[in-house]
Structures are given as C-alpha cells and as structure tokens.
Amino acid sequence: MLLREVGYARPSSLAEAIQLLEENDGARALAGGQTLINVMKARAGSPDALIDLAGLDELQGIELGSDGTLEIGAMTTYSEIVASSEARARPILGEVCAQIADVQVRNRGTIGGNICTNDPTNHLPPLLAALGARMTIAGADGERTVDSADFFLGVYLTAVAQGEVLTKVTIPAGRQDGFAAVTLGVEGTCIASAAATVNGSVTLALGCVDAVPVVLTPASPGEDDVRAAVRNADLNPPSDVHASAAYRAHLSEVLAARAVKQAQEAS
Numbered sequence: 001m002l003l004r005e006v007g008y009a010r011p012s013s014l015a016e017a018i019q020l021l022e023e024n025d026g027a028r029a030l031a032g033g034q035t036l037i038n039v040m041k042a043r044a045g046s047p048d049a050l051i052d053l054a055g056l057d058e059l060q061g062i063e064l065g066s067d068g069t070l071e072i073g074a075m076t077t078y079s080e081i082v083a084s085s086e087a088r089a090r091p092i093l094g095e096v097c098a099q100i101a102d103v104q105v106r107n108r109g110t111i112g113g114n115i116c117t118n119d120p121t122n123h124l125p126p127l128l129a130a131l132g133a134r135m136t137i138a139g140a141d142g143e144r145t146v147d148s149a150d151f152f153l154g155v156y157l158t159a160v161a162q163g164e165v166l167t168k169v170t171i172p173a174g175r176q177d178g179f180a181a182v183t184l185g186v187e188g189t190c191i192a193s194a195a196a197t198v199n200g201s202v203t204l205a206l207g208c209v210d211a212v213p214v215v216l217t218p219a220s221p222g223e224d225d226v227r228a229a230v231r232n233a234d235l236n237p238p239s240d241v242h243a244s245a246a247y248r249a250h251l252s253e254v255l256a257a258r259a260v261k262q263a264q265e266a267s
C-alpha cells in the first residue's frame with residue numbers, strides 16, 4: 001500500500017471544516033495535495049485525517065474591489081489566477097503563477113496551500129511578502145487578518161494554527177512589480193528568488209535565503225542602492241547540493257536588481 005490508512009472528510013461549510021480540524025490534532029487541511037500528498041507518500045508526515053477544503057465556496061473566487069484591491073480565496077488554483085481577468089489588475093500574480101512547475105501542478109496547487117506550506121523554495125511567499133499581502137485566518141474564535149511579517153514564521157511554519165483555516169489573501173492595488181528567480185530546471189522550485197514592487201517606495205523580498213522571506217527597503221530603485229541593500233542585509237543562506245551559501249547570496253543580489261528593473265519597466 002502506498003499511503004498509510006488515513007481518514008477523509010469533505011466538509012460542506014467552513015465552520016464544519018474548522019470543527020473537524022479542531023477536534024482532531026492529527027487532522028490536516030487538504031488543498032491541492034501537491035505538497036501534502038507527496039509528503040505522505042514519502043512518509044515524512046502521516047496525518048490521521050485529511051479535511052478536504054475543495055467543497056467550500058467561502059474559499060473560492062477572485063474579487064477585484066473598486067480601489068483595485070484583490071481578494072483571492074485560499075483554494076484558488078494557480079491556473080485560475082493565470083486565467084482570471086480580475087487578477088490581471090496585479091499582473092505579476094499571473095506571471096509568477098504561470099512559472100510554477102507544470103500544468104498538472106498548476107491545475108491543482110492553490111495560493112493558500114503554497115503559502116501555508118511556506119517552503120522557502122516556493123514562488124509565492126516572497127512575492128506576497130513584497131506585494132504587502134494580508135492573510136485572513138478563520139478559527140473557532142472568529143477571523144483575524146495578519147500581514148506577511150506575522151504570517152510566515154519558519155520553514156513549513158505559519159500563523160495558521162491547528163484548528164484554523166486560511167480563507168483568503170488580500171492584495172493591495174499596484175502594477176509596478178517584478179520577480180526573478182533561478183530555478184532547478186525550467187519548471188523547478190527556486191534556488192534563489194527575488195520579488196520587488198516600486199509602487200511608491202521600493203520593497204524587495206528575497207526567497208531561499210532564510211526560513212521566511214527577507215524583506216528589504218532599498219533607499220532607491222537604483223541598481224547600486226538595490227545591490228547595497230542586499231549586501232548589507234547580512235544574509236546567511238543555506239548551502240546544499242544546488243548552491244553554496246556564497247553563490248545564493250550572489251544570486252540574491254543579481255535577482256534583486258533584475259526584479260526591481262522589471263518593476264520599474266512595468267506599466
């Protein structure tokens with residue numbers, strides 16, 4: 001047998017999903033399954049029960065507010081974001097989602113699952129950190145909204161506690177964004193990544209160099225200032241078979257400059 005025996009429930013309301021997760025410490029939310037099922041197959045994790053969020057209307061859909069704010073349901077897939085006319089209000093979202101893995105992963109994987117995993121090599125944590133996204137989390141005691149600095153807590157660790165569900169991601173208006181990454185092959189996860197926005201001041205978020213996205217605010221979008229901000233950040237990236245710490249730090253500087261340049265050229 002490939003998987004250990006596991007319970008399965010498909011709640012029909014958010015309240016029921018929260019109750020099922022709350023009353024069983026060993027239960028885990030199931031979104032697209034593109035990380036969770038692989039983790040289970042590798043026996044790196046073995047939840048007692050999967051609480052499938054696929055039937056919850058509350059977690060679906062992309063809404064564009066009159067002020068340009070986007071509200072994206074946690075169960076929205078990468079492919080839905082790529083195809084959404086509303087999501088084009090912040091074009092970088094679709095551009096980056098289109099770079100994630102292959103069409104199968106994009107058809108199943110969700111924005112919520114991507115950031116709840118908080119794998120530092122994933123594309124979306126640094127992007128959403130740079131864009132100033134806010135995450136709404138629902139639990140038995142109601143709803144709360146946190147920004148990315150309080151959402152991403154460590155590798156595979158976020159502010160979503162056991163018994164809670166991420167319901168939506170809110171992204172403010174803006175168009176001048178950029179993203180650059182060096183990946184493992186064309187469709188692979190990131191070895192180093194950088195996301196930038198120059199809507200107003202410059203915000204930069206680096207991926208793959210720490211447990212959580214490293215957010216920096218260079219003095220200006222000029223290349224010298226951007227590179228200096230990365231150099232002065234005292235990065236201590238991991239070394240592995242794909243890249244040494246020194247090479248990752250170097251890539252971060254180069255990618256940060258590319259991401260800011262793309263953001264400046266965006267209209």
Ligand SMILES: Cc1cc2nc3c(=O)[nH]c(=O)nc-3n(C[C@H](O)[C@H](O)[C@H](O)COP(=O)(O)OP(=O)(O)OC[C@H]3O[C@@H](n4cnc5c(N)ncnc54)[C@H](O)[C@@H]3O)c2cc1C
Nearest residue numbers: 031032033034035036101109110113116122123166188189
């Ligand atoms: C071959 C392959 C290549 C990949 N390449 C990339 C890549 O290049 N870039 C990239 O970014 N990702 C990549 N991924 C990961 C992929 O994007 C996953 O889809 C993503 O990491 C998890 O999203 P999911 O919807 O599948 O979540 P799941 O796997 O279902 O869940 C992941 C975790 O998040 C929790 N969770 C999910 N949704 C919620 C919620 N709403 N509330 C609370 N907890 C929740 C689950 O309990 C679980 O712990 C790849 C995956 C595969 C299989």
